[in-house]
Amino acid sequence: MSQDIHSEKILILDFGSQYTQLIARRVREAHVYCELHPYDMALDEIKAFAPKGIILSGGPKSVYDEGAPAIAEELFELGVPVLGICYGMQLMSCHFGGEVVPAGKREYGHAELQAQGTPGPLFDGFFVEGKSPVWMSHGDHVEKVPGNFEVVAGTANAPVCAIQNVARNLYGVQFHPEVNHTPRGELLIDRFVRQICDCSGQWTPGQIIEDAVIRIREQVGTDKVILGLSGGVDSSVAATLIHRAIGDQLICVFVDNGLLRLGEGDQVMDTFAENMGVNVIRVDAEQRFLDGLAGVSDPEKKRKIIGGLFVDIFEEEAAKLSDAKWLAQGTIYPDVIESAGAKTGKAHNIKSHHNVGGLPDYMKLSLLEPLRELFKDEVRAVGEEMGLPHAMVWRHPFPGPGLGVRILGEVKKEYADILRRADAIYIEELYRTGHYDKISQAFAVFLPVKSVGVMGDGRTYEYVIALRAVETKDFMTAGWYPLPYAELAHISGRIINEVKGVNRVTYDISSKPPATIEWE
Structure with missing residues (x-):
C-alpha cells in the first residue's frame, strides 16, 4: 500500500498577494503537499486540515486599516510552526504586541538584507558574509518588535525585515522569499517546511502517480470513464494516468471542434489510439461549435459556450455507453484556485476556465479530476515519469477554448x-x-x-x-x-x-x- 502523500501538508492562508501561488509552488518544489485557502478560513476547518505548518501570505492592505484582513486569534496557539511573509509578518507582529506603521520610504524591488545577531534555524545558511539580496514589496514596516521575538535582519530603510521566536517556531520576513528575484529564497522555504515543520518530502512524481492510480481505482470501481482528449498537456497526462489505473474502462472522446491547431486531430489519434492503445472516439463537431459561436464576440461568452458544448457532447457520447458514470477532466490546481477566487470574491476573475466554471448543474456524469491538486510543472513531471514524449509534455500551453480565444471577436x-x-x-x-x-x-x-x-x-x-x-x-x-x-x-x-x-x-x-x- 502506498504511503499517504497527503499526511504531511502545509496550509497557506492567502491575504491577496499576487505571489501567493508562488509560495505554494516553492513548497511543492520541496516535495511537500500544500493547499491555498482564504485568510478567513475557520479555525475548526484549520484544525480538521491538520497542517504541519502554516504560511501567512503577503497582501495589498495595511494591518492598521479598518476592516483589514485578519485571522482567528487562536491560530498561533495551535502549536504548529508559522511563517509570516510581508503582510503575514506584520499581522503576526501586531498579534503579539508589536507595532506596524507606514514606512518613511516604501521599498519595491531589490534590497540588501543585513544579518543581525544569530540567524536561528530558519535563516541558517541564508546569508553570505552577513548579507543577502532580497525582493521587497511593501509600504509599511514593523516599528516595534513584539516581546519574545528577536530581529534577525534588516535593510537600510526597514531595520526589521526578519524576526523569529524560536521557542514557539514563529518566523516572519518582510521580503518575498517565494519570487525568483530573492536568491536562495527557495532554500528558506525548503528549510521551513522540511526542517522546521519536519516534513519528510513525500510529494514526488512517482508517489503522486502511485497515489493517483490507487485513488482512481477506488473512486471508479468497475465503471466506465470518458475523458475529453484535446491533445494538450493536461488532458494527455490525465488520459495516460487514468489508462494506467483502469485500462479499457477509459474511453477518450476527442472532440474536433474546428478550433485546434493544424493537423492536431490526426496527431492525437496517432499518439493515443495507435501507439498507446487507448480507446479514442473522434467526434467531428466543427460545425456545431461554429454555429454556437456565431455572432458572439465577448471572450467570456465564447469560453462558456465552448465549455458548455464540450459538456453536451460528452453527455451524448456517455449516453451511448450505458455503464459510463464518470467524466474525467484535466483540471489543474491553478484552475481551481482562480475559479474559487472568482466565486468568493477574494480574487479578481481575469478569465474563467471552461473545465471549472463552465460545468452546468444538470450534468449527469460524476467528475473525475486526477490532476486537480497539481501545478502545471508538476503535471509535466508526472507526464515524463509515465513516459510521454518530451515534445508533448513540454509543448507550449494551449487554451482550453483553443483558437476560439485567439480569434479576436466573432469566430x-x-x-x-x-x-x-x-x-x-x-x-x-x-x-x-x-x-x-x-x-x-x-x-x-x-x-x-x-x-x-x-x-x-x-x-x-x-x-x-x-x-x-x-x-x-x-x-x-x-x-x-x-x-x-x-x-x-x-x-x-x-x-x-x-x-x-x-x-x-x-x-x-x-x-x-x-x-x-x-x-x-
Missing part, C-alpha cells in the same frame, strides 16, 4: 483556417531556429480587421496576424521574447506569402502586467 471558419496555417508556420520557424524551447509560450492571434497592402501590381485589403512570444518563470508575470529582426522578417514573409487572406504581420511587445499573455 468564423475562414478566420480559424487562416489562423491555424499562420500559427503552424510561426511554430515551425521557432523550432527550426532553436527558439521554441527558450520561449515559455508562443502563438499567433487573428485580428478581425483589414489593412491595405500591395501584392504584385495589385492593391490588397486583407487581415492582420499578430505574433506573441513570452518568457516567464511562473506565468504570473511575463516579458516579451526578443526574437531577432531577421527571423521576424522571415516568419512574416512566409505567413504573408503562404497564407491567403493575410497581408500584414505584427509582433506583440507587451509584458504581463499590464497585458495578459493571451489576448482574450
Whole structure:
C-alpha cells in the first residue's frame, strides 16, 4: 500500500498577494503537499486540515486599516510552526504586541538584507558574509518588535525585515522569499517546511502517480470513464494516468471542434489510439461549435459556450455507453484556485476556465479530476515519469477554448483556417531556429480587421496576424521574447506569402502586467 502523500501538508492562508501561488509552488518544489485557502478560513476547518505548518501570505492592505484582513486569534496557539511573509509578518507582529506603521520610504524591488545577531534555524545558511539580496514589496514596516521575538535582519530603510521566536517556531520576513528575484529564497522555504515543520518530502512524481492510480481505482470501481482528449498537456497526462489505473474502462472522446491547431486531430489519434492503445472516439463537431459561436464576440461568452458544448457532447457520447458514470477532466490546481477566487470574491476573475466554471448543474456524469491538486510543472513531471514524449509534455500551453480565444471577436471558419496555417508556420520557424524551447509560450492571434497592402501590381485589403512570444518563470508575470529582426522578417514573409487572406504581420511587445499573455 502506498504511503499517504497527503499526511504531511502545509496550509497557506492567502491575504491577496499576487505571489501567493508562488509560495505554494516553492513548497511543492520541496516535495511537500500544500493547499491555498482564504485568510478567513475557520479555525475548526484549520484544525480538521491538520497542517504541519502554516504560511501567512503577503497582501495589498495595511494591518492598521479598518476592516483589514485578519485571522482567528487562536491560530498561533495551535502549536504548529508559522511563517509570516510581508503582510503575514506584520499581522503576526501586531498579534503579539508589536507595532506596524507606514514606512518613511516604501521599498519595491531589490534590497540588501543585513544579518543581525544569530540567524536561528530558519535563516541558517541564508546569508553570505552577513548579507543577502532580497525582493521587497511593501509600504509599511514593523516599528516595534513584539516581546519574545528577536530581529534577525534588516535593510537600510526597514531595520526589521526578519524576526523569529524560536521557542514557539514563529518566523516572519518582510521580503518575498517565494519570487525568483530573492536568491536562495527557495532554500528558506525548503528549510521551513522540511526542517522546521519536519516534513519528510513525500510529494514526488512517482508517489503522486502511485497515489493517483490507487485513488482512481477506488473512486471508479468497475465503471466506465470518458475523458475529453484535446491533445494538450493536461488532458494527455490525465488520459495516460487514468489508462494506467483502469485500462479499457477509459474511453477518450476527442472532440474536433474546428478550433485546434493544424493537423492536431490526426496527431492525437496517432499518439493515443495507435501507439498507446487507448480507446479514442473522434467526434467531428466543427460545425456545431461554429454555429454556437456565431455572432458572439465577448471572450467570456465564447469560453462558456465552448465549455458548455464540450459538456453536451460528452453527455451524448456517455449516453451511448450505458455503464459510463464518470467524466474525467484535466483540471489543474491553478484552475481551481482562480475559479474559487472568482466565486468568493477574494480574487479578481481575469478569465474563467471552461473545465471549472463552465460545468452546468444538470450534468449527469460524476467528475473525475486526477490532476486537480497539481501545478502545471508538476503535471509535466508526472507526464515524463509515465513516459510521454518530451515534445508533448513540454509543448507550449494551449487554451482550453483553443483558437476560439485567439480569434479576436466573432469566430468564423475562414478566420480559424487562416489562423491555424499562420500559427503552424510561426511554430515551425521557432523550432527550426532553436527558439521554441527558450520561449515559455508562443502563438499567433487573428485580428478581425483589414489593412491595405500591395501584392504584385495589385492593391490588397486583407487581415492582420499578430505574433506573441513570452518568457516567464511562473506565468504570473511575463516579458516579451526578443526574437531577432531577421527571423521576424522571415516568419512574416512566409505567413504573408503562404497564407491567403493575410497581408500584414505584427509582433506583440507587451509584458504581463499590464497585458495578459493571451489576448482574450
